[in-house]
Amino acid sequence: MREVRNSLTFANLLDDAALLSLEHQLHLEEVLAEHSWHVNLKQPLFEFTGDRTITCTAFHLLGTAAPGPASWLWAWANPSGFPEAVVSASERVRDFGRQHDIPELASAEVPFASLPGSPSVPHVVAGLLTEAAKTVTGHWTSYNGEAGGGTRAAFLVEHPDFHLPAPEPVRVIRVIQQALADLSLTDHRRALRAYAAGRGLGAEFDDREGRLTGPGFEVVVDLDAYGRVTAIKAGLPSPDGPTP
Incomplete structure (x- = not known):
């Protein structure tokens, strides 16, 4: 009997996320305006400061895109040992990737060159992996920021103010x-x-x-x-x- 392989692909996940993710990011920009951000992965705490302080009700570290090795490292595989609440979303993405045979999600480390378009810029790489993770987790608001040395850290962030209004x-x-x-x-x-x-x-x-x-x-x-x-x-x- 011929083996039937799963037809779901990384590109499918990007398409599934694209427009809903875009609308959430546009809304996030409007909510935050000019701002700074701060994260404590051990406490854990993630907050934005500006005209007012928004302390996220939950947040999830997905991973980091580093220019040195030119690769993305999923948070579940990071040897720093972050709290379970911080990395559990990345574990869900990993399990989904293994179930559906999607190497970009299942592999601990993903080379930049293996992603669509072979991007070389860390924030672009972080964006691609975050988009796929949104489809899997159902968390639609993201933030990625400088983590030192050109590395970008990608997060999913939650707060009532980040919810979209009714479609207009x-x-x-x-x-x-x-x-x-x-x-x-x-x-x-x-x-x-x-x-x-x-x-x-x-x-x-x-x-x-x-x-x-x-x-x-x-x-x-x-x-x-x-x-x-x-x-x-x-x-x-x-x-x-x-x-x-």
Whole structure:
């Protein structure tokens, strides 16, 4: 009997995370504005300071991207021995990677060159592994910062202020447009479906068109023969309400 292998890939996880992650990061920027950050991995404590102090209700160290070895090290494999509460999310990612045969998640150390596009910049590498981890863990707000010597440490952070508000038409359109312009999506249709599911939007797709619907609005995308979005059309509610 021929072995049937799991078809889920690292690229799939990036597409699944892309738009919902982008919206969370845009929201985080608005909440924090100008800020500083501080983490104590032993206590543990993670807080942002600026106009006000936000102490995270929970946070998770995913790993570090270091320029010297040009590799990413998952937090569960870090010999520093961080508390279980800090590294448990990275362990969930590891177990998922082993279950689905995804080496980028299952391996303790991941060379930069093995990732899509062979990135060489630590913060880009940290971003890629964090995106995949978001899909696995369901924690959608992240932060990565300088950890010394050019190394970037990547975290998932939690706080009620980081929760997204209800979907709103202008915001949804902005997220879709920015994702298509700025992100390297492998499968546009998959990314849009995942975003719709994450935001509780209706989603219908055929070979040439996709339709996302929410309270009082719809966004229609045209798709080419390769499933790539070629145009976006939006129907927005009238500011004066429905026409009698």
